[in-house]
Amino acid sequence: MRPANKTIRQSVSLPVKVAAQVRNLAKNRRLSSNRMLIELIENGIEAEKRKQQEFSSWPRISQRYRSGRDKPTRR
Numbered sequence: 001m002r003p004a005n006k007t008i009r010q011s012v013s014l015p016v017k018v019a020a021q022v023r024n025l026a027k028n029r030r031l032s033s034n035r036m037l038i039e040l041i042e043n044g045i046e047a048e049k050r051k052q053q054e055f056s057s058w059p060r061i062s063q064r065y066r067s068g069r070d071k072p073t074r075r
Contacts, residue, residue, distance in 0.1 A: 012037075019033075022036050022037055022040070023036075
């Protein structure tokens with residue numbers, strides 16, 4: 001695992017609305033846009049991990065859902 005202080009320069013293109021939201025969030029929290037992006041990405045990664053853990057904690061149900069055997073019914 002890499003040390004937390006090592007950084008890699010990464011270029012990303014953001015839609016105008018998303019960039020404006022990031023700037024507004026950063027301004028409200030008195031952070032740089034770069035730091036705000038890092039926090040948003042880290043929070044998103046953690047949320048995705050939690051979602052995967054919750055989904056995999058129901059092995060039988062998740063297995064049926066993944067295999068397509070238990071498709072939701074429409075009313």
